[in-house]
Amino acid sequence: MTPLISRHCRPATGEPLAAAQVQSLLPQLPGWAVVDGALQKAYAFSDYARMMSFVNAVAWLAQREDHHPELHVGWGRTTVRWRTHSVGGLSINDFICAAHVEALAP
Numbered sequence: 001m002t003p004l005i006s007r008h009c010r011p012a013t014g015e016p017l018a019a020a021q022v023q024s025l026l027p028q029l030p031g032w033a034v035v036d037g038a039l040q041k042a043y044a045f046s047d048y049a050r051m052m053s054f055v056n057a058v059a060w061l062a063q064r065e066d067h068h069p070e071l072h073v074g075w076g077r078t079t080v081r082w083r084t085h086s087v088g089g090l091s092i093n094d095f096i097c098a099a100h101v102e103a104l105a106p
Helices: 019-028 048-065 092-105
Strands: 033-035 038-044 070-074 076-082
Touching: 019 033, 019 076, 019 092, 038 092, 048 070, 048 076, 048 092
Parallel strands: none
Antiparallel strands: 033 038, 038 076, 070 076
């Protein structure tokens, strides 16, 4: 299997990933969890500038992959949530993008 970090998003159609597929992909993303149907992780930062730099890098990544997360931003913390609306749940694109976010993380 090609590592998630080596992959890029493709247009997602059809059905969301099955629970077994989700469980097989999660070990590649330490600290990530499925919460309310979305793949998410919270990140902590020592100051606002570092947090905003991270958020801007995630935004650039999302634009490049044409797959956009929910970002919940507060002082010193950011939560990134991925879900593929076109399939009504999680797709491989969510896991690919989460792996790319991990590469950006402090």
